[in-house]
């Protein structure tokens with residue numbers, strides 16, 4: 001573990017000193033040097049994550065597929081989303097737009113006399129046991145994720161954006177990051193605010209986000225796994241596939257089922273769990289050709305998908 005860490009640090013320093021710093025210098029941006037150092041680390045962690053995900057999940061998809069496809073057309077665009085989201089381009093955007101916003105929220109909270117919640121106040125000494133506080137924060141943030149996801153389905157304007165995530169009819173481990181940029185921006189921003197409010201430290205936040213993302217990739221994988229005995233503890237690929245099933249995952253009284261991101265406990269508690277394990281086609285009903293649906297086009301390429309998402313949003317708000 002230690003030698004891996006050393007290797008990582010060496011690559012990080014090399015990359016930063018060899019490429020990032022000279023570029024920053026040339027662009028006259030040396031006042032961002034510390035942020036750039038952190039951003040380089042994020043980029044490397046993201047790259048490592050993508051390589052590992054590919055190495056583990058791609059063989060699993062080949063060995064235990066939930067669905068067999070005649071070709072892989074339409075899967076590639078999700079790779080673009082994953083690289084954009086995990087390699088830090090999106091994090092950079094978040095950083096420049098979100099940091100000032102979050103600062104303002106923190107100031108406003110302080111202004112009305114709110115101090116961030118402290119886990120130690122509830123359970124003295126708990127933050128001295130990093131693993132326990134990590135687990136508690138993981139559960140708390142996952143609870144927030146569940147309700148954010150319910151809202152993505154509940155509000156027409158939000159569904160107009162989130163439907164892009166559901167429009168993949170060949171769902172694979174790349175699909176997790178397939179989201180409208182505006183949708184990602186709102187969800188990630190809201191999560192950052194919740195993390196701030198409950199007193200999660202920056203370093204811990206990074207760990208929490210990475211742990212969550214790795215599991216989210218597994219859930220989207222085209223793998224017929226229910227996780228057996230663990231299925232009521234962790235969201236499995238089959239459980240999340242049901243969330244993407246046409247006519248099941250985004251319809252009905254509660255606007256769908258299986259909204260949980262990590263722990264299906266929330267779905268059990270709030271009556272939205274569906275543990276049936278039959279594999280149904282994934283997608284959005286209005287994508288289907290008439291008369292089953294309206295034959296709506298969600299776009300093939302990245303820009304088409306983003307543009308059509310904005311158009312849906314405008315129509316939903318009109």
Ligand SMILES: [Zn+2]
Nearest residue numbers: 149153162243
């Ligand atoms: Zn959804």
Ligand SMILES: [Zn+2]
Nearest residue numbers: 165176220240
């Ligand atoms: Zn999903």
